[in-house]
Structures are given as structure tokens and as C-alpha cells.
Amino acid sequence: MAQDINWFPGHMRKALNDTSDKLKLVDIVYETCDARIPLSSRNPELDKIIGDKRRILILNKSDLADPADTQRWTEHFKSHGIPSVSLEAIDRKSITKLTDLTMELMKDILDKAAAKGRMGRPVRVMVVGVPNTGKSTLINTLAGKKAAVTGDKPGVTRQPKWIPTGGRLELMDMPGVLWPKLGNRKSQVILAATGAVKAEVTDVIEVAYDAANLLWEMYPELMSARYGSYEEGMDPYDRFQEMGRKKGCIMSGGRVDEDRFARLFLDDLRSGRIGRITFEKVKK
Numbered sequence: 001m002a003q004d005i006n007w008f009p010g011h012m013r014k015a016l017n018d019t020s021d022k023l024k025l026v027d028i029v030y031e032t033c034d035a036r037i038p039l040s041s042r043n044p045e046l047d048k049i050i051g052d053k054r055r056i057l058i059l060n061k062s063d064l065a066d067p068a069d070t071q072r073w074t075e076h077f078k079s080h081g082i083p084s085v086s087l088e089a090i091d092r093k094s095i096t097k098l099t100d101l102t103m104e105l106m107k108d109i110l111d112k113a114a115a116k117g118r119m120g121r122p123v124r125v126m127v128v129g130v131p132n133t134g135k136s137t138l139i140n141t142l143a144g145k146k147a148a149v150t151g152d153k154p155g156v157t158r159q160p161k162w163i164p165t166g167g168r169l170e171l172m173d174m175p176g177v178l179w180p181k182l183g184n185r186k187s188q189v190i191l192a193a194t195g196a197v198k199a200e201v202t203d204v205i206e207v208a209y210d211a212a213n214l215l216w217e218m219y220p221e222l223m224s225a226r227y228g229s230y231e232e233g234m235d236p237y238d239r240f241q242e243m244g245r246k247k248g249c250i251m252s253g254g255r256v257d258e259d260r261f262a263r264l265f266l267d268d269l270r271s272g273r274i275g276r277i278t279f280e281k282v283k284k
Contacts, residue, residue: 004181004182004185004188005182005192005201006180006182006188006201015160015175015177016045016046018160018174019126019128019174022172023049023126026053026124026126027054027109027124027125028056028105028106028123028124028125028126029050029055029125030058030098031050031129032060032127032128032130033057033058033059033060033133034130034194034196035059035062035065035278036061036277036278036279036280037194038280039187040182040183040187040279041191041194041196042130043178044179045179046129050128054105054106055082055083056083056084056098056105058084058086058129058138059087060133060134062087062088063088064272064276065086065276066277066278067276070086072281073282083101083105085097085098085101087138090141099167102123102169103123103168106123110123120168122169124169124170124172126172127139127171127173128174128177130176130177130196131195131196131198132194132195133176133196135173135174139163139171142167143164143165144166160173160174160175189210189211190211190214192207193207193210193211193266193269194279195270204259204263205258205262207266208261208263209240209262211266212243212265215269216236218277218279219277222274226273226274227247228243228246230242244258244260247261
């Protein structure tokens with residue numbers, strides 16, 4: 001039986017407490033999520049803390065997600081009263097969408113400040129989200145410099161930090177935070193597969209195997225194009241083995257190196273080499 005996947009070190013509990021304490025210092029919150037998993041990559045603890053504070057939900061890494069699904073998700077969140085934008089954090093055009101929406105939502109406060117002589121008052125923004133949803137890359141693009149540390153693994157940012165942008169925004173970079181129990185098995189797998197969970201606390205082979213099976217169900221054409229075609233009804237484990245064999249992940253004696261293939265597969269998934277995929281769909 002597969003073991004639950006969870007990762008909630010002490011610095012994440014502190015970060016949640018810091019978020020609650022510092023919320024009063026900002027005007028609006030940017031909440032980042034992964035456009036491929038727009039439900040599982042939203043922390044319910046953060047949602048409770050943010051409450052009625054103005055926010056924009058950012059469906060980040062949209063260049064890796066199915067564009068039709070991303071459009072459905074932005075419309076879904078809008079229908080539930082949550083302003084949202086899809087973007088690729090390094091793309092200046094999509095960043096402009098974000099800043100324009102920010103100024104629209106902040107217009108009343110900025111107009112009041114201007115009436116009191118505070119022209120050009122900066123908008124103070126807290127940037128929050130689960131690990132590896134592109135927070136730091138977003139901040140660096142907004143700031144126009146490397147102001148936040150980025151990495152291809154979760155847990156890089158550890159302390160809150162104010163970052164000026166030289167424009168109308170002042171950003172507070174918060175550490176990425178998960179929550180004590182990561183929901184159902186599918187949510188755990190797709191969070192781990194997309195890189196939100198530290199690799200050291202997961203069984204890499206198990207995560208890759210489960211994620212591959214999900215993608216064979218959802219995107220068989222993309223999987224076939226990348227890993228070869230297989231007969232319908234083939235045992236999933238046998239198929240996983242053959243995928244590894246076709247990719248040359250072979251040990252001495254002809255056995256498949258499952259660990260090597262699992263890491264190759266997850267790298268393919270995270271980098272978009274399989275194609276643009278979305279694990280979670282809007283329910284009709």
C-alpha cells in the first residue's frame with residue numbers, strides 16, 4: 001500500500017504564523033498556484049488566513065499547462081469572486097496583465113491617497129503560495145532584478161523579505177508553505193510530481209509510476225509520442241518497465257533501472273517535454 005506523502009517542516013509553521021501577523025502591513029495578496037494543478041497547489045491554511053483581504057490568484061507556469069483548461073480555471077475562479085490571471089512568470093506581457101489588474105483592484109485606495117496628497121503611493125503586495133509555484137521568479141520579473149533566490153526545488157525562501165520594484169509595487173516575499181496533511185492520494189502525487197514536495201521525503205519511483213498512470217488516462221497521445229505505444233489493457237507496471245527500457249534505462253543483466261527512469265520521467269514532466277498538461281479539470 002502506498003504511503004501518504006507529507007512535508008511540513010517547522011519553518012512552514014512559522015511562515016504561516018508570519019503570514020497572519022504581517023497581513024495587516026499589505027494592501028493586497030498575490031497567491032501563486034501551479035496552473036497544472038490549480039486546486040491541489042492552493043493551501044487551504046493560507047486561504048483561511050487571507051480571508052477577505054484583497055487578492056489575485058495567479059495561475060503560474062501556464063506555459064506548461066493545457067491552455068484550454070487554464071482558461072476554464074480562470075473563468076471558474078472569477079465566477080467564485082476570486083480575480084485571477086494566468087501567466088508565465090518570466091513573460092513581461094503576462095506580467096503587465098497582473099499589474100494592470102492590481103491597479104484596477106486598488107483604484108479606490110490609490111484615489112483616496114492621491115486626494116490626501118500622497119501621489120504615487122506604492123501598492124504593498126504580499127506574495128504567497130505553496131513551494132515551487134514560481135513565486136521567486138515572479139518577484140524577480142516584477143523587480144527587474146534577481147531580488148529573490150530561485151531554484152528548481154522547493155523550500156528555497158525561508159524568511160519574509162521586503163523587495164522594492166522601482167515602480168508602483170512593494171513586494172513582501174514569503175516562504176512557500178504546504179499544510180500538515182496534503183489531502184487525497186491524487187493530490188499528494190501531483191504535488192510531488194510537479195515539484196512542490198521535497199524529493200527526499202517521497203518514493204521517487206512510486207510518484208513517477210502513479211503520475212505516469214494518470215497521464216496515460218488523461219493524455220495518451222502525448223504519452224505515446226514521448227514513450228512509445230502499448231497495447232490496450234497492458235498491465236500498468238509492465239508498461240512502466242517498458243517505458244524505461246525504451247528510454248535506455250537499463251542496468252547490467254538487462255534489468256530496468258526504475259530509479260533512473262523515474263527521475264527522467266519526472267524531469268520530462270516538470271520541464272514540459274511531455275507536452276502541455278493539466279492534471280485537474282473544472283467540473284462541469
